[in-house]
Amino acid sequence: MPRIAYLAPHFSSDQLKQKYLKTTEPVASRRWHLLWKVSLGWTLKNSASAVGINYDYAKQILKKYNQLGAEGVKNLKNKSRRGGNQPLLTAKQLEKLAQQLKLKAPDGGVWTGPKVARWIEQENGLEKVWNQRGWDYLKKLKYSYQSPRPKHRKANAQEQEQFKKKLPFKVKKLEEKYPIAEIDVWFFDEHRVGLKPILKKVWSPIGERPTAVVSHRYEWLYVYGFVKPKTGETLWYLIPRVNTLWLNLVYQNFAVDAGICEKKSLINRR
Incomplete structure (x- = not known):
């Protein structure tokens, strides 16, 4: 088993994550990112690979952090420069890039760091952008x-949106029709367990979870699931095949587990 690097307890894992997310200086942000990965139990080598830095450089960052804490993470080179380097993109170009990222990359795929670098090269007529x-x-x-x-x-x-809008009205009509009964709303679906596509990570705006269109492949084992949206209660049943006999058995067990009776009505949305 790979050896986990020693990380001095200057900050907790959550604090390291916040420093990584809130630090605007790119070099320091990447260093905090590395340290946060290590705090999660990643090996230093894997952390360096995930962040995109050299392994030997990662060892230097870890050593300075262990010795100096937050001071060892700062990018001191910025202080030695007069005025600093000019940014690769102007504010207007940065806005243009932001709009481009909402579209597909030039090759039709998803955006990555190297693809953005190529875009900057083309935008500014530069020979090489790392x-x-x-x-x-x-x-x-x-x-x-x-x-x-x-x-x-x-x-x-x-x-899906139309169903969300209509459901409350359907429930209200049932409540009016059966004022004494307790109305339960359950969602039901079946799923065949098997192989799933491997989803790779992509760049996406913070706070927005991307989606990926997939086409699942399955083995022949079925999961029947019932979900009660109001409470989050779930009931699961595993069956070997789908036919009337097995479906009736699932419904019978569900009725018992959900407490369905004469005074308790049910809307089952499949």
Whole structure:
């Protein structure tokens, strides 16, 4: 098992994360990012790879942090420069990049640090922009590296919104029709357990979870799930196949587990 690097307890893992997210200076932000990864139990080598820095450089960062704490993380080179380096992009170009990131990358795929670096090269007619600078500008525009939330290719957002609007009216009509009964709303769906596509991480604005259209493949084991939106209560049943006999058995067990009776009505939305 790889050895976990020693990290001096100057800050907690949550504090390291906040410093990484709130630090605007790119070099220092990347260093805090590295230290936060190490605090989560990552090896130094894997942390350096995830952040995009050299392993030997990562060892230097860790050593200075252990010795000096926050002072060891600061980018002292900035202080030695008079006026600092000019940014690669002007404010207007930065806004242009922000708009471009909302579209697909030039190759039709998702945006990455190297692709942003190539965009900067083309925008400014530069011969070479380091890939890391693309990562810096993604961070500057408040993007983070996230795993997309799966979204089925057949999902219809318009129908979903219409259902959300109509459901309260359906429940209200039932309450008026059966004033004494207790109305429960459950959602039901079935799922075949099996292989799923591997979702890679992509750059996305902080606070916005991306989605990825997928086409699942399955083994022949079925999960029947019932969810009560009001409370979050869930009931699960595993069955080997789908037919009338097995479905009736699931409904019978569900009725018992959910406490369905004469005085308790049910709306089951599949």
